[in-house]
Amino acid sequence: MNGAIYGxxxxxLFAIGLYALFVRPHVLHKLIAGNVAVSGVFLVxxxxxHGAPDPVSQAMVLTGIVVAVAITGFAAALLVRMxxxxxxxxxxxxSGP
Amino acid sequence: xxxxxxxxxxxxxxxxxxxxxxxxSVVLPRGRAELAVGVxxxxxxxxxxxxxxxxxxxxxxxxxxxxxxxxGIGWRLxxxxxxxxxxxxxxxxxxxxxxxxxxxxxxxAVDERFWPPFLLLWAAxxxxxxxxxxxxxxxxxxxxxxxxxxxxxxxxxxxxxxxAMRYLLVALAGSAAYLLGVAFxxxxxxxxxxxxxxxxxxxxxxxxxxxxxxxxxxxxxFPLHGWLPPAHxxxxxPGSALLSGLVVKGAFYVLLRLWFEAEPxxxxxxxxxxxxxxxxxxxxxxxxxxxxxxxxVVAYSTVAQLGYLLLIFPLAEGAWRTAALSGGLYLALSxxxxxxxxxxxxxxxxxxxxxxxxxxxxxxxxxxxxxLFAFALAGVTLMGLPPSGGFIAKWQLLTAALGGGQxxxxxxxxxxxxLTAGYTFRxxxxxxxxxxxxxxxxxxxxxxxxxALGLALAALGIGFLAADWLPRLEAAFR
Numbered sequence: 001m002n003g004a005i006y007g008x009x010x011x012x013l014f015a016i017g018l019y020a021l022f023v024r025p026h027v028l029h030k031l032i033a034g035n036v037a038v039s040g041v042f043l044v045x046x047x048x049x050h051g052a053p054d055p056v057s058q059a060m061v062l063t064g065i066v067v068a069v070a071i072t073g074f075a076a077a078l079l080v081r082m083x084x085x086x087x088x089x090x091x092x093x094x095s096g097p
Numbered sequence: 098x099x100x101x102x103x104x105x106x107x108x109x110x111x112x113x114x115x116x117x118x119x120x121x122s123v124v125l126p127r128g129r130a131e132l133a134v135g136v137x138x139x140x141x142x143x144x145x146x147x148x149x150x151x152x153x154x155x156x157x158x159x160x161x162x163x164x165x166x167x168x169g170i171g172w173r174l175x176x177x178x179x180x181x182x183x184x185x186x187x188x189x190x191x192x193x194x195x196x197x198x199x200x201x202x203x204x205x206a207v208d209e210r211f212w213p214p215f216l217l218l219w220a221a222x223x224x225x226x227x228x229x230x231x232x233x234x235x236x237x238x239x240x241x242x243x244x245x246x247x248x249x250x251x252x253x254x255x256x257x258x259x260x261a262m263r264y265l266l267v268a269l270a271g272s273a274a275y276l277l278g279v280a281f282x283x284x285x286x287x288x289x290x291x292x293x294x295x296x297x298x299x300x301x302x303x304x305x306x307x308x309x310x311x312x313x314x315x316x317x318x319f320p321l322h323g324w325l326p327p328a329h330x331x332x333x334x335p336g337s338a339l340l341s342g343l344v345v346k347g348a349f350y351v352l353l354r355l356w357f358e359a360e361p362x363x364x365x366x367x368x369x370x371x372x373x374x375x376x377x378x379x380x381x382x383x384x385x386x387x388x389x390x391x392x393x394v395v396a397y398s399t400v401a402q403l404g405y406l407l408l409i410f411p412l413a414e415g416a417w418r419t420a421a422l423s424g425g426l427y428l429a430l431s432x433x434x435x436x437x438x439x440x441x442x443x444x445x446x447x448x449x450x451x452x453x454x455x456x457x458x459x460x461x462x463x464x465x466x467x468x469l470f471a472f473a474l475a476g477v478t479l480m481g482l483p484p485s486g487g488f489i490a491k492w493q494l495l496t497a498a499l500g501g502g503q504x505x506x507x508x509x510x511x512x513x514x515x516l517t518a519g520y521t522f523r524x525x526x527x528x529x530x531x532x533x534x535x536x537x538x539x540x541x542x543x544x545x546x547x548x549a550l551g552l553a554l555a556a557l558g559i560g561f562l563a564a565d566w567l568p569r570l571e572a573a574f575r
Contacts, residue, residue, distance in 0.1 A: 014273065014277055017273070018270060018273065018274075021266065021269070021270055022270075027262060027266070030266055031266075031269075034266065034269040034270065034273065037270070037273045038269075038272075038273050038276070040277075041273055041276045041277045041280060044277060044280040044281070044284075045276070045279075045280040045283075047280075047284065048280045048281070048283045048284035050287045055168060056167045056168060056283070056289070057280075057283065059168060060232050060279075060280075060283075063232070063236060064235075064276060067235075067236060067239045070239075070243070071239065071242075071243065071265070071269060074243060074246070074247075074265075075262075075265050075266075075269070078246070078250065078258065078261060078262055078265065079262065081250075081253075081258055082255075082258040082259060082261075082262055085253070085254065085255050085258055086255040086258065086259060091259055091262060091263050091266075092259070
């Protein structure tokens with residue numbers, strides 16, 4: 001079993017994704033970065049199983065993918081609407097009315 | 098387990114009814130408001146019945162669809178879950194009645210879009226309270242976030258869409274951190290059930306830290322609160338009431354279960370969480386005092402009030418554990434009602450004046466006295482004056498602080514009440530005096546004023562239920 005590689009790669013992806021989510025100004029970049037981070041989490045989840053194959057960790061990853069797809073789809077639609085209304089695809093500084 | 102026949106349907110009702118009504122309201126536009134109110138009444142009855150069941154026969158377990166955990170979905174109903182279900186049903190029902198009259202008059206464009214996310218949010222909250230394992234909690238939290246962000250977007254202007262986007266991105270980071278924590282916990286303990294993991298003595302500190310950070314982002318706990326005020330202030334008033342009253346408490350509910358069912362980390366970490374609470378109380382109140390718009394005052398007040406909930410962590414030690422925990426839960430419940438009432442009143446101010454700029458509200462008190470009374474009465478609960486639910490909560494926390502020899506926290510509790518009085522009074526005082534002649538305020542509908550006042554009175558009234566609820570809340574954490 002050479003499962004440790006999943007854990008290490010997963011944590012690295014999580015860290016890269018989270019970093020980019022905070023520093024990238026463009027919301028589409030942020031969204032992709034968030035997906036990279038979540039994919040890293042899925043790798044760690046796969047590694048977390050007890051006994052091979054562990055159906056619980058696989059079920060968690062599958063459900064997690066469904067959740068991530070739903071959130072990403074909604075966020076993409078929201079981004080398009082936001083860009084049309086405000087004319088920009090960044091969040092800018094804390095927005096007053 | 099004596100109610101094996103009736104309990105499963107009853108337990109499913111708070112999740113299934115709003116979910117079904119939400120789907121129907123997407124397809125059938127007519128009569129959505131009436132559907133939501135009718136379903137809401139049913140849920141309130143079911144939740145009250147569940148409260149009775151728990152009282153009579155103890156904690157209930159249910160494997161949804163007969164599939165047992167860990168692969169199936171396990172639901173658990175204890176006194177805390179039943180109490181949160183009931184209070185949530187009460188608040189949601191009042192909000193539904195309010196939105197039915199308010200949106201048609203004040204925001205007709207929002208009226209048709211409000212109901213599906215509102216009902217989805219209700220179902221997600223119920224699923225959150227009932228979920229027995231950490232992964233189902235994750236799914237419920239995601240549903241809750243999705244519905245909450247939709248409520249923020251409803252008015253469709255730049256501020257609403259940008260506020261919603263920021264909220265969604267913070268929540269995305271938070272849920273990634275939470276799920277990574279779940280992964281580490283499952284790897285270390287081999288179970289997703291927190292109580293089982295704790296019994297096995299294997300709750301990795303890293304897992305708890307990651308889950309805590311994720312929940313703090315979702316629950317807008319200091320210093321991860323920055324997204325809350327613009328998002329909550331941009332939503333239409335009934336939506337703001339749900340977001341500030343219930344949604345952020347959802348993350349807090351999970352946090353409390355995480356820390357006090359398993360007791361993973363003791364000592365200094367708890368003191369750090371308490372210190373963050375102190376900063377939240379001070380920072381939130383200072384910014385609430387400086388806001389020019391009423392809805393932003395109420396939103397920053399939420400940031401401050403959430404800080405009190407963090408004070409539970411250092412206070413719930415040793416002999417004073419149950420006092421602090423029951424006080425914290427009482428605070429969460431009474432704040433839910435009071436903050437709901439405050440945002441509904443703020444919505445009526447917005448309707449009456451056409452804006453919510455505090456500097457230009459002079460004379461409103463004579464046109465909408467009941468609205469302002471409801472706002473002030475809700476403030477009484479936030480300040481923790483007797484006989485409100487907030488008073489009972491702060492009394493419990495003070496008892497724990499002084500009894501446990503941790504008096505600095507007691508000073509914070511009292512100073513926070515003064516600050517709360519400051520921003521509530523500033524908002525209310527600005528509406529007195531005679532109005533300049535050029536201002537024409539509308540009179541808010543009396544029925545809507547009664548709803549806001551009713552919720553404020555409920556927040557005050559649960560102070561009288563303390564003799565019944567406090568011992569049972571304390572027993573739930575023993």
